[in-house]
Amino acid sequence: MVKNTAVGHKKFWHSFRFASQGIVSAFKSELNMKVHCGLAVVVLVAAVVFRLPLASWMLLLFSITLVLTAELLNTAIEATVDLISPEIHPLAKRAKDTAAGAVLLTAVFAVLVGVYVFYHPVMDWISGLMS
Numbered sequence: 001m002v003k004n005t006a007v008g009h010k011k012f013w014h015s016f017r018f019a020s021q022g023i024v025s026a027f028k029s030e031l032n033m034k035v036h037c038g039l040a041v042v043v044l045v046a047a048v049v050f051r052l053p054l055a056s057w058m059l060l061l062f063s064i065t066l067v068l069t070a071e072l073l074n075t076a077i078e079a080t081v082d083l084i085s086p087e088i089h090p091l092a093k094r095a096k097d098t099a100a101g102a103v104l105l106t107a108v109f110a111v112l113v114g115v116y117v118f119y120h121p122v123m124d125w126i127s128g129l130m131s
């Protein structure tokens with residue numbers, strides 16, 4: 001394990017590398033992170049296939065970023081709680097459950113955005129198949 005002792009622009013690039021390592025480590029260790037990333041790829045491919053307008057792309061990218069950010073913060077909180085309180089404690093439970101609740105909220109928002117941006121294109125595609 002290395003601490004960021006660099007200065008100036010080197011410090012910036014070291015911070016960038018550590019942050020990237022955090023994202024990769026969360027992806028490798030958290031099943032939920034893999035599921036969210038997989039769903040994000042599916043949704044973005046569907047956005048290409050249905051030729052969604054720019055505004056819909058922005059909404060999708062915003063909700064994907066929101067969910068992944070919440071998942072990263074949830075992972076950070078879980079790791080911190082496990083470090084500080086490996087034993088069972090009501091506050092440890094509250095911290096983990098609250099962080100998980102934040103992920104759930106962002107996921108519900110992402111589903112609503114998905115329904116909003118895909119509803120008409122999918123309905124048009126289905127009615128095109130029927131006619």
Ligand SMILES: Nc1ncnc2c1ncn2[C@@H]1O[C@H](COP(=O)(O)OP(=O)(O)OP(=O)(O)O)[C@@H](O)[C@H]1O
Binds near residue numbers: 090092
């Ligand atoms: N130290 C603890 N004290 C009390 N309750 C805990 C503690 N650790 C975990 N829990 C309870 O168990 C649940 C699951 O915790 P865990 O650490 O396994 O995370 P998780 O839900 O498996 O998260 P993920 O699947 O994202 O890794 C928590 O939401 C909490 O309710």
